[in-house]
Each structure stands twice: as C-alpha cells, then as structure tokens.
Amino acid sequence: KIVYVDSPANYEGIQTLATDNKSAGKSGGEEMLKALEAAGITSGKIGIITPNAATNSNVNREMGFKEALEGAGFEILETQYSEGDAAKSKDIAANYIAQGCVGIFGCNEGCTVGIGNAIREAGTDVMGIGFDKSDTILELVKEGSLVCTITQNPDLMGYEGIKTAVKALKGEEVGESYVDTGVSIVDAEALKKMRITLDNGCIQVAVDTYGGELQSLKRHDAVTEYLWQGNPATYRRKAINIFPYVARLTNGTYMLDGKVYKMQAHGFIADMEMRCEKKGDSQAVFLFESD
Numbered sequence: 001k002i003v004y005v006d007s008p009a010n011y012e013g014i015q016t017l018a019t020d021n022k023s024a025g026k027s028g029g030e031e032m033l034k035a036l037e038a039a040g041i042t043s044g045k046i047g048i049i050t051p052n053a054a055t056n057s058n059v060n061r062e063m064g065f066k067e068a069l070e071g072a073g074f075e076i077l078e079t080q081y082s083e084g085d086a087a088k089s090k091d092i093a094a095n096y097i098a099q100g101c102v103g104i105f106g107c108n109e110g111c112t113v114g115i116g117n118a119i120r121e122a123g124t125d126v127m128g129i130g131f132d133k134s135d136t137i138l139e140l141v142k143e144g145s146l147v148c149t150i151t152q153n154p155d156l157m158g159y160e161g162i163k164t165a166v167k168a169l170k171g172e173e174v175g176e177s178y179v180d181t182g183v184s185i186v187d188a189e190a191l192k193k194m195r196i197t198l199d200n201g202c203i204q205v206a207v208d209t210y211g212g213e214l215q216s217l218k219r220h221d222a223v224t225e226y227l228w229q230g231n232p233a234t235y236r237r238k239a240i241n242i243f244p245y246v247a248r249l250t251n252g253t254y255m256l257d258g259k260v261y262k263m264q265a266h267g268f269i270a271d272m273e274m275r276c277e278k279k280g281d282s283q284a285v286f287l288f289e290s291d
Helices: 021-038 056-069 086-098 109-122 135-143 154-169 188-193
Strands: 003-005 015-018 044-050 074-076 101-106 127-131 148-152 178-180 183-187 195-199 203-208 214-219 253-256 259-262 275-279 284-287
Touching (some): 021 127, 021 148, 044 109, 086 109, 109 127, 109 135, 135 148
Antiparallel strands (some): 253 259
16 A cells, blocks of 8 residues: 655555645745735736746646736746756846846745845845745745745645555545645745744843754844854854764765665754744753654
8 A cells, every 4th residue: 555745656546645736836826916916016027937847746836826827917927947956047037137027936946046046136126936945945035035935844744644554554544545735835924933032131042943043142132143144155054953963974875774865964953844842031942753
C-alpha cells in the first residue's frame, strides 16, 4: 500500500496528500489584487516568472494566478521562463520593472528570490508576490521587497500521511484518495507573529520560530542593536542554531546504516520551523518535532 506525500508517481496509491497548486496560484493572484487595491492601483501591467512550461506544479500555479486576475482590469504580460534560477529571474524582473509593471508573480523559490532582489535594487513600489519559503524569501518579505509568499504545508502533509499509513496498516478506511493540504500566506504581519520577544527589564531579545534564530539583542528601552544583522555580501544570517554538527560534511553527505544522506552546512535545524512551547519574561522554550 502506497501513501503519496507531495508528488505522486504514476502508480496507484491509497491516498495522495499534496498542494492544489492551481488553488495556491489563485491565492497568489488574490493577494496581488489586495495589495494593488490597498495602494490605489486599479490598472497596469503584471508579469509572471516561472521555471519552465513543462513542470505541472508551476503550470498550475500560473493558471490559478491568471484566473484570479481575470476581469480585474490588469494586463497580464507574456510569461517569462528562468529555469528557477534566481539571477535569471532577477534580470527578467528588472525588465518587467522597466516596462512599468505594477506587479510581478514568481512560481517557485528561485523566481521569487529574483523578483524580490530586483525590486529591492530598483527601490520601487512594484508589488512582488512569490511561492515557497526560504530564509532569503522571508528576509525579502520582512524588509518589504516582497508583499508576501505563498507557502506549502509540508509538516501537515507528513503528519497526515503517517496517520493514513497507520490506518492502512490497521485495515481501517483512509478516506478520500486526494487530500489538499492547503497553503499559508506569509506576509510581514505573519512574520511578526512568528517572532518571540523577551524583555526582563534589562535586556530585550527577539527570536524567530524559524530555526529558533536570535534576531535582535538590545538593552531595555534602548535603540542600539548589539547583534549582527546580516549582510548578503558577507554573511546574511544572524545567529543560527547549529545542530547536529559544526561546519560541512565531506562532500555534503553522511552514511547511516549503509545508506548515504545529504545534509547542508551546520546541520538542518537552522532552516526548520519550531513551536514555542513556553514563554516568560526571560526565557522561551522551542520544540522541534521530527517529520
């Protein structure tokens, strides 16, 4: 019995838990319209950047985005392809900006990063909305270079997928053959909610639930920032948690029980979402659960 999580193969399974990418793209279009309306923009050109015309998930996101804008009075320019490369996406986005676009939509991580970087560099108020979640994308959202990003819910996919597998092993009914695990809209306001602030009357610190990373360290009621705030040209992170090892593995891989696995520098915890289990004036306890 097979339970598919995220992307099914061409072989029958008892259930697939995945993102409805057309619906997700439509959410991106709706967020674009909200942002434009809030800025008093009722017409203009909108560009779309996607990796290619063959990947089903990206094609559906593009379709959903266009569907949301139908009849809204905006001109959708011809879609441009960047192979998901951030540098190529930035060049395409810069060209869209030069054409006077009021909004640009990116269909995956590389496209979204490129759009955000182009908007930041141009210093323009073009509305940038993208897809996927990474540290770079979240920083672009925080600083206002992107309005928001549409993110999948992989934790929900994995959790519900295991529940389905257990039911199947017990011979119980598993329900629908396809389950849409939905998406989340991550904007600057949502990121503020993901940030925990501690203040003991002497020191004030801010910690993100994403990676449990320290974001700020100041004296109480003071403006001086004592924590490195990141620099894309040197080191963009601030104070990551390192687990389960320091530095890089040889060839970026390790072996366990005869099987080779890949892992990034400094382990995996820095790029995982955590849950704040306990918060006081001087401490916060974060929980990371295995997926």
